[in-house]
Amino acid sequence: MRRAIAAPNKTLQMFRRIFAFLLLAWLLGFAWFAVLLPQPADATKTDGVVVLTGAGGRIERGIEAVREGWSRKMLVSGVDREVRPEELAVEYDIPASLMECCITLGYDAVDTRTNAAETAQWAINNKMKTVRLVTSDWHMRRAAFELETSIDPDIEILRDAVTSEPSFAMLFLEYHKFLLGHVARWLDL
Incomplete structure (x- = not known):
């Protein structure tokens, strides 16, 4: 019985970790995008x-x-x-x-x-x-x-x-x- 219950928990943990990683990547990406906006260029021809x-x-x-x-x-x-x-x-x-x-x-x-x-x-x-x-x-x-x-x-x-x-x-x-x-x-x- 315990093995049957443990397997879904490991799968659920894996999905939670993947979701957390993707959420963190999204948040860091948005922070980069919003805070470090591109700047004007110089007088390069x-x-x-x-x-x-x-x-x-x-x-x-x-x-x-x-x-x-x-x-x-x-x-x-x-x-x-x-x-x-x-x-x-x-x-x-x-x-x-x-x-x-x-x-x-x-x-x-x-x-x-x-x-x-x-x-x-x-x-x-x-x-x-x-x-x-x-x-x-x-x-x-x-x-x-x-x-x-x-x-x-x-x-x-x-x-x-x-x-x-x-x-x-x-x-x-x-x-x-x-x-x-x-x-x-x-x-x-």
């Missing part, structure tokens, strides 16, 4: 800069990269189809000459994964070897992961995070999107 639309400060940072000569071209990925280049120029005080030569509006992306695909194609079309990725600090890890899996591996990506003050809920959601992205790639989905 790149062939191009890609700005993922969304939270404030991103487009301004991309324009700064072009104006300061850190990058020669800029893609704004995920632009609403109703936005025209002239409207963007007025909104961000961009001279027409800079819009004409250096800034492309990407209308094809609707999420982070399609931002990466749009950026990869833009980088190929413009024969880029280096790309500065601009997005919010809380979004950077997932955006960089998606871009690294979509872009030519010979193209170097410089992460340039825009500092923000994300809420706990935003970090919690983004962490799980980040994890799901890794699982989806692992399962080849």
Whole structure:
């Protein structure tokens, strides 16, 4: 009788340990994700800069990269189809000459994964070897992961995070999107 009872207890203990280990790994991962947010990059030069639309400060940072000569071209990925280049120029005080030569509006992306695909194609079309990725600090890890899996591996990506003050809920959601992205790639989905 005792042996029959002992076996399920050992199995239960094993499942508890596995669950505890996974919970600890999840908690430590979330702490890393939330506390050690990516930082802005320095003035390192790149062939191009890609700005993922969304939270404030991103487009301004991309324009700064072009104006300061850190990058020669800029893609704004995920632009609403109703936005025209002239409207963007007025909104961000961009001279027409800079819009004409250096800034492309990407209308094809609707999420982070399609931002990466749009950026990869833009980088190929413009024969880029280096790309500065601009997005919010809380979004950077997932955006960089998606871009690294979509872009030519010979193209170097410089992460340039825009500092923000994300809420706990935003970090919690983004962490799980980040994890799901890794699982989806692992399962080849």
